[in-house]
Amino acid sequence: GQNIDQPTEMTATEGAIVQINCTYQTSGFNGLFWYQQHAGEAPTFLSYNVLDGLEEKGRFSSFLSRSKGYSYLLLKELQMKDSASYLCALMDSNYQLIWGAGTKLIIKP
């Protein structure tokens, strides 16, 4: 079966850096996605990793280690608008997304 774990909630300070971890167990793997979701809104795509290593996109970076079943999303220079839920989702052998429960990130001034 599949299992995805990520922290329920994290708090960080405006201007700082935060790392949101995601660990997973799966029998089939076709990549890992990170999505951002503001309350009451639809998820928006942030990043995709299918090979080990770091993908950087502006203030956001995502890392994957397939051997460890581990990914993280790194957010730099935090802004108040980054307060949202961050969802880790892995693509299984049927190319469907299996979602983590999401991490609610609270940014304080």
Place this chain on the structure above:
Amino acid sequence: DTEVTQTPKHLVMGMTNKKSLKCEQHMGHRAMYWYKQKAKKPPELMFVYSYEKLSINESVPSRFSPECPNSSLLNLHLHALQPEDSALYLCASTLRTSGGSYNEQFFGPGTRLTVL
């Protein structure tokens, strides 16, 4: 055009009503999805259409009936819903149902459904 649109944004219906949710995209995507999302929970997959054919039905009750009239449109017909069906219903599309970095799912803004 790089967006998925959904109508209506909000819907309130009684348990005996029949209503439909609509989703549209013009990105040439050939896979379209319906998700249900409850507050503080991740999206739950309901249906997947691939090249206008239903490819996945995640054991969804028959009171939800999907329809894909063409490659750009996806409907979800609702009948005899229960109060516990109240949720945010999200439509998403992707280029195709195979893998690769082009397989990110684009989500519509959702329909907030309340069943009384």
